Amino acid sequence: MTAKIAFQGELGAYSHQACHESRPDHAALPCATFEDAIEAVRNGSADLAMLPVENSTYGRVADMHSLLPHSGLHIIEEAFVRVHINVLAVPGTTLEQVRIAQSHTVLLGQCREFLQTHGIRPRVGADTAGSAQQIAALGDPSQAALASEMAGEIYGLEVLARHIEDHDRNTTRFLIMSRDPARPAPGSGPIKTTFVFRVRNIPAALYKAMGGFATNGVNMTKLESYMVDGKFTATQFYADIEGHPEDPPVARALEELGYFTDTLDIMGVYPADPEHFDGGTI
Known part of the structure; x- marks a missing residue:
């Protein structure tokens, strides 16, 4: 049986293009909403989901960062699609x-x-x-x-x-999601780790939580916040870092982060796209 990869939209969407380029051996399964694409993987209708998270021109895809932590799925890969409009x-x-x-x-x-x-x-x-x-x-x-x-x-x-986009590097980043994690081994190449966390209600908690990444030389490529359940007092953070949780500097940074957080959930450890790997430090 041919494996399937779910995406939001109709056939011909940029998400479909991402599926075709990243998983040409999978049959593309169009879904009406992001929630439907996630559910298709959860219920076994699809093996993977291709979900856009950010665009280099427009910014993050609305609602995606709040959907992913509750999806029950794991990030196993990232994919970048050059968006020609x-x-x-x-x-x-x-x-x-x-x-x-x-x-x-x-x-x-x-x-x-x-x-x-x-x-x-x-x-x-x-x-x-x-x-x-x-x-x-x-x-x-x-x-x-x-x-x-x-x-x-x-x-x-x-x-x-053809190619009427305002910026000549217009690119969308996608995450490939699976029911099961597929962590690469430490040291197997450029790796990214994505996690979400909530800081404790103490003074300068976020500042202190971030300190471990700076002192251990761990490059944080993304840090975004969003409200939880519509409450101004409940904020969750979504972060991407370069490195594997078992790398000693990353392990120390995550351990320090744990001291200042109420929750910390790793959503995926996966190969970084070589063409979009920064390889720097904060």
Whole structure:
């Protein structure tokens, strides 16, 4: 039986592209929501889930950092997709005819300059590939979709303009999630560790908690906070560091972190993408 990898969106979404590039031997399983993609792995409908966490232009993907800690899944790999945004329309359309461009809100935020220059009004759609599917069904040359070339091929749309993103390094980082952890061995190459924690309610707790990473030379590549259950007094932190929990410097830093936290949960230990590995220290 062919293994499956779940993703949010329709066929042709950038998440689908990430699945195709990272797991070409897996059948892609489209899901309506991120929650559905996570549940597909939990209930065995899929073996893996491909979930976007941040974009180099737009920032973090909304709600993802609050969903992942409660998913019951483990991060086993990261994947980066160069996001090329294209204007797709029904065959025979010219760019001058387009008045509305529909796509996911994240994608619309990545090509504001092009849309303003060409007098095209953005319209929010559920997702990129779903927008391409809707535009194909409408058959209206005044309306276009912003999506991948893969989506254009799937839904029979023509590319009117290629690579219209505002920044030439526009990239989305994805996490590949599994029911079971798959930790690489210490020293087996560049490794990342992702964890979430809540600091104790004591003065300067966060400052003290971070001190162990600095003094042990552990590079923290991400630290983000978000409220828990809508309470201003309950804050959870999401962090990525370079290194394995069994590396002595990382082990010491995590031990020190534990003194100042109420909860500390490691979500994944996984190979770092070589092209996006910083390899530095704080």
